[in-house]
Amino acid sequence: MSLEMRQVPLAEGLLVLPAARAQEKSSGDHTAGSGPYVFQIVSFKWDHVQEPYIIALWILVASLAKIVFHLSHKVTRVVPESALLIVLGLFLGGIVWAADHIASFTLTPNVFFFYLLPPIVLDAGYFMPNKLFFGNLGTILLYAVIGTVWNAATTGMSLYGVYLSGIMGQLDIGLLDFLLFGSLIAAVDPVAVLAVFEEVHVNEVLFIIVFGESLLNDAVTVVLYNVFDSFVAMGADNVTGVDCVKGIVSFFVVSLGGTFVGIVFAFLLSLVTRFTKHVRIIEPGFVFVISYLSYLTAEMLSLSAILAITFCGVCCQKYVKANICDQSSTTVRYTMKMLASGSETIIFMFLGISAVNPDIWTWNTAFILLTLVFISVYRVIGVVIQTWVLNHYRVVQLEIIDQVVMSYGGLRGAVAFALVALLDEKKVKEKNLFVSTTIIVVFFTVIFQGLTIKPLVQWLKVKKSEHREPKLNEKLHGRAFDHILSAVEDISGQIGHNYLRDKWSNFDRKILSKVLMRRSAQKSRDQILNIFHELNLKDAISYVAEGERRGSLAFIRSSSTDNMVNVDFSTPRPSTVEASVSCLLREKASSVCLDMQALEQRRKSIRDTEDTVTHHTLQQYLYKPRQEHIHLYSRHEIIQNEDEKQDKEIFHRTMRKRLESFKSTKLGINQPKKLNKSHKRDRGQKRRNSNAIPNGKIPSENPVPDFTLKEKGIDNPAFSADDDQSIYMKFPPWLTDEDSVVPSQRARVQLPYSPNNFRRLTPFRLSNKSVDSFLLADGPEERPRAFLPETTHM
Amino acid sequence: RHAAATPHSLAGALEQGKPQTPLPDGSSRTGLKRLESQTQPLGKYDLQGIGELAVNPLGDRIINAFFKEGEDLTDFRSFIRVLAHFRPVEEGKSNETGRPEPMNSRLRKLQFAFQLYDQDSDGKISRDEMLQVLRLMVGIQVTDEQLVCIAERTIQEADQDGDGAISFEEFSVEKLNVEQRMSLRLLK
Numbered sequence: 001m002s003l004e005m006r007q008v009p010l011a012e013g014l015l016v017l018p019a020a021r022a023q024e025k026s027s028g029d030h031t032a033g034s035g036p037y038v039f040q041i042v043s044f045k046w047d048h049v050q051e052p053y054i055i056a057l058w059i060l061v062a063s064l065a066k067i068v069f070h071l072s073h074k075v076t077r078v079v080p081e082s083a084l085l086i087v088l089g090l091f092l093g094g095i096v097w098a099a100d101h102i103a104s105f106t107l108t109p110n111v112f113f114f115y116l117l118p119p120i121v122l123d124a125g126y127f128m129p130n131k132l133f134f135g136n137l138g139t140i141l142l143y144a145v146i147g148t149v150w151n152a153a154t155t156g157m158s159l160y161g162v163y164l165s166g167i168m169g170q171l172d173i174g175l176l177d178f179l180l181f182g183s184l185i186a187a188v189d190p191v192a193v194l195a196v197f198e199e200v201h202v203n204e205v206l207f208i209i210v211f212g213e214s215l216l217n218d219a220v221t222v223v224l225y226n227v228f229d230s231f232v233a234m235g236a237d238n239v240t241g242v243d244c245v246k247g248i249v250s251f252f253v254v255s256l257g258g259t260f261v262g263i264v265f266a267f268l269l270s271l272v273t274r275f276t277k278h279v280r281i282i283e284p285g286f287v288f289v290i291s292y293l294s295y296l297t298a299e300m301l302s303l304s305a306i307l308a309i310t311f312c313g314v315c316c317q318k319y320v321k322a323n324i325c326d327q328s329s330t331t332v333r334y335t336m337k338m339l340a341s342g343s344e345t346i347i348f349m350f351l352g353i354s355a356v357n358p359d360i361w362t363w364n365t366a367f368i369l370l371t372l373v374f375i376s377v378y379r380v381i382g383v384v385i386q387t388w389v390l391n392h393y394r395v396v397q398l399e400i401i402d403q404v405v406m407s408y409g410g411l412r413g414a415v416a417f418a419l420v421a422l423l424d425e426k427k428v429k430e431k432n433l434f435v436s437t438t439i440i441v442v443f444f445t446v447i448f449q450g451l452t453i454k455p456l457v458q459w460l461k462v463k464k465s466e467h468r469e470p471k472l473n474e475k476l477h478g479r480a481f482d483h484i485l486s487a488v489e490d491i492s493g494q495i496g497h498n499y500l501r502d503k504w505s506n507f508d509r510k511i512l513s514k515v516l517m518r519r520s521a522q523k524s525r526d527q528i529l530n531i532f533h534e535l536n537l538k539d540a541i542s543y544v545a546e547g548e549r550r551g552s553l554a555f556i557r558s559s560s561t562d563n564m565v566n567v568d569f570s571t572p573r574p575s576t577v578e579a580s581v582s583c584l585l586r587e588k589a590s591s592v593c594l595d596m597q598a599l600e601q602r603r604k605s606i607r608d609t610e611d612t613v614t615h616h617t618l619q620q621y622l623y624k625p626r627q628e629h630i631h632l633y634s635r636h637e638i639i640q641n642e643d644e645k646q647d648k649e650i651f652h653r654t655m656r657k658r659l660e661s662f663k664s665t666k667l668g669i670n671q672p673k674k675l676n677k678s679h680k681r682d683r684g685q686k687r688r689n690s691n692a693i694p695n696g697k698i699p700s701e702n703p704v705p706d707f708t709l710k711e712k713g714i715d716n717p718a719f720s721a722d723d724d725q726s727i728y729m730k731f732p733p734w735l736t737d738e739d740s741v742v743p744s745q746r747a748r749v750q751l752p753y754s755p756n757n758f759r760r761l762t763p764f765r766l767s768n769k770s771v772d773s774f775l776l777a778d779g780p781e782e783r784p785r786a787f788l789p790e791t792t793h794m
Numbered sequence: 795r796h797a798a799a800t801p802h803s804l805a806g807a808l809e810q811g812k813p814q815t816p817l818p819d820g821s822s823r824t825g826l827k828r829l830e831s832q833t834q835p836l837g838k839y840d841l842q843g844i845g846e847l848a849v850n851p852l853g854d855r856i857i858n859a860f861f862k863e864g865e866d867l868t869d870f871r872s873f874i875r876v877l878a879h880f881r882p883v884e885e886g887k888s889n890e891t892g893r894p895e896p897m898n899s900r901l902r903k904l905q906f907a908f909q910l911y912d913q914d915s916d917g918k919i920s921r922d923e924m925l926q927v928l929r930l931m932v933g934i935q936v937t938d939e940q941l942v943c944i945a946e947r948t949i950q951e952a953d954q955d956g957d958g959a960i961s962f963e964e965f966s967v968e969k970l971n972v973e974q975r976m977s978l979r980l981l982k
Binding site for chain 1: 842844845846847848849850851852853854856857860877880901907910911927928930931932933934935936940943946947951952965968976977
């Protein structure tokens with residue numbers, strides 16, 4: 001038989017083979033080892049690969065769908081991606097149903113909770129803006145805990161009340177069932193919320209509150225769900241007061257326990273990454289494995305797994321980023337984003353697919369409609385009341401528009417669906433009704449509310465702004481105001497203090513960082529922040545010391561009127577400003593409408609071509625203020641790199657100017673001309689990666705990988721050329737006044753343009769290992785005074 | 795020597811090597827109060843040490859706005875006076891001519907912004923000063939010739955009395971929405 005098989009041509013053979021194999025298999029089953037085993041060149045082993053193949057196929061389909069959606073920018077601007085995916089899922093589900101008449105693919109709770117949810121939550125935790133988060137923690141906790149309990153209780157009870165009135169018809173439900181349903185439908189969903197909020201740029205406080213709430217309310221949801229689930233299982237009659245008390249206690253245990261597990265694993269993770277210097281390649285693996293273990297451990301101990309993995313991410317951020325090398329850091333970030341984004345896509349698609357399952361559909365108009373009404377209404381009431389209470393304690397108040405966004409942005413998502421799918425039919429008789437209602441609620445919030453929230457926000461914000469095309473002046477000054485505002489914010493932020501934060505800072509610096517961060521990272525972190533100080537202070541000290549060593553230095557300060565602090569205009573002007581001022585909506589939060597204006601302007605025709613060019617140039621090249629270019633969190637993008645260039649340029653310029661201003665203040669202004677030409681070259685070569693430094697929030701992130709000091713060659717001719725010309729204009733005029741400083745004769749001649757000085761300022765040499773650059777910086781930085789003798793022999 | 799004045803920044807954060815969290819977080823009223831009780835002056839170096847300011851195009855100018863000409867230290871009162879410019883304007887307050895102009899009125903805010911441009915304090919923004927500001931705020935891709943062009947057009951647009959410079963009146967005529975853009979929520 002085998003010989004005959006081999007002689008058959010391959011194509012026919014392929015067609016024949018499955019049948020032959022099937023036959024053979026069945027015959028093999030009956031008579032084990034009875035006939036000779038036939039050798040097959042190729043065979044079609046579908047069963048063998050079925051499971052992983054289908055999984056891979058679905059992932060591929062979801063990803064392809066994303067590509068297709070983003071082909072049309074118009075569509076994605078209006079419709080949130082999550083809505084599109086759900087629709088796609090419905091469509092695909094329809095196809096599967098039509099083909100097979102069984103719902104073979106659904107979002108099973110196990111898959112969801114074990115594989116799809118952890119990456120999303122880990123991503124949220126790892127990229128969480130910590131300062132903002134902990135700064136607003138009180139507010140977040142209030143909304144998460146009290147808000148969720150309020151929503152659950154009121155929704156459950158109202159539904160029960162309505163049921164009692166008979167509108168819903170005959171159902172096999174008790175009060176506890178309603179409360180159970182209320183608890184799982186009440187929670188705002190982290191997956192859905194973020195998917196929508198990414199499109200809508202809101203101010204950072206609002207964002208962090210909603211985002212934080214969606215993450216932290218898991219503890220409450222888990223507790224409530226479990227409590228009511230077991231109550232339902234026990235039967236309504238057997239529930240005693242003790243059980244209720246136990247329920248309340250379990251809330252604290254679950255939430256605090258989950259957090260504790262997360263923190264422990266974060267500690268472990270940071271500790272491990274401290275020692276991975278020689279196994280760089282698998283560094284990223286540790287992050288994922290250990291975080292996942294924290295999730296599973298909490299799940300195992302029936303604690304809140306979401307809280308565990310969130311806090312694992314939140315706490316380990318800083319140390320892991322300091323410890324692992326750059327490439328690993330990039331790998332971790334990209335992988336996390338990829339997993340999170342992919343998970344989210346799959347979740348929404350499967351939500352759609354799972355809905356196409358007529359077996360579970362039970363329609364009860366009253367129930368569904370009332371659920372929708374109740375969750376919206378009670379959320380609004382809850383938000384309003386809590387905000388009113390909170391505003392008494394907060395410095396930064398939450399305004400009406402914030403409350404609107406918070407209430408409207410409370411979306412329900414896949415977590416609710418997974419929880420409802422977990423219900424036991426035997427205990428909860430009306431499970432199908434619950435499932436159907438949940439699906440409808442989720443679809444409604446994600447699609448309808450997701451679609452309309454952006455226009456709503458825009459309408460609210462743009463109400464007061466003007467729509468005519470801004471003039472050059474307005475654009476320029478407007479941008480200047482933005483810069484001024486962010487500068488003042490930063491200043492006031494730096495000056496403020498917080499006792500707890502100080503304590504934590506101290507603790508962190510003295511103990512934690514020593515344990516958890518690599519030694520080299522510790523050193524570099526200190527170094528980065530000292531740079532600023534030392535650049536200015538040590539320079540000043542050294543120059544003054546230098547000058548005084550050389551001879552008399554008479555400082556004659558300019559005696560111009562002090563009009564820096566108190567504006568003092570010589571001629572009083574009558575106030576021509578209109579009295580009524582409307583500032584309901586703060587400009588700060590209005591990055592939404594900037595796109596609109598820019599677009600509008602481009603569309604309108606401008607007659608003067610020079611005007612066009614000017615406008616266009618300004619539009620393109622004006623530096624962006626911080627509010628515009630910092631996005632706090634995005635599941636689908638890694639945000640950092642876009643404005644590095646801008647930061648670098650500005651930083652470079654600023655440092656140069658400060659240096660000049662110091663030198664000119666101390667030692668006279670005639671030197672700059674000579675100085676400029678000679679040190680411009682040096683300066684032009686030094687590019688600084690300002691990524692690390694201005695990111696005062698996490699100073700140890702990315703310890704300055706790009707410092708370079710090239711030798712005398714000109715690195716960037718375009719840049720140095722620019723320097724030479726514009727340096728004269730850039731020189732701060734208030735320092736160029738002739739009578740400001742009178743240097744001594746000797747000092748003027750021997751002004752220490754010394755390569756050493758400048759090298760000291762940028763002692764960072766190119767090195768493959770980012771951290772090592774700071775080890776090199778050790779020598780020169782430590783003894784500034786020791787330099788001075790060197791500089792004299794000019 | 796003031797230069798040797800140790801950086802006893804009252805933002806002791808810099809000493810500890812870690813900048814503190816920004817105020818707008820709803821929980822640090824005490825911070826400002828503590829600031830008030832400090833008797834040590836605030837130095838220019840402390841402000842220059844703030845990382846975010848180094849990547850703000852107008853950072854240095856704004857720092858200098860907090861200090862008197864040529865000095866590097868300021869005390870709490872003066873600091874707060876400057877900061878007061880940024881209080882949001884209260885709605886509905888009529889402009890009583892009897893009382894002195896409040897620090898955060900539209901006029902004051904405009905004056906603050908104006909003086910940032912007008913470095914030599916002659917009451918006008920000359921072409922050079924405009925050029926300087928533009929140079930600060932624009933990327934390096936823009937050449938100087940283009941900048942000169944832009945500066946001239948800007949001045950042309952705003953200049954009404956034809957003196958080739960922008961005076962304060964011309965500046966304040968612009969519909970600049972300064973009340974919103976130069977207000978810190980925090981200071982309400």
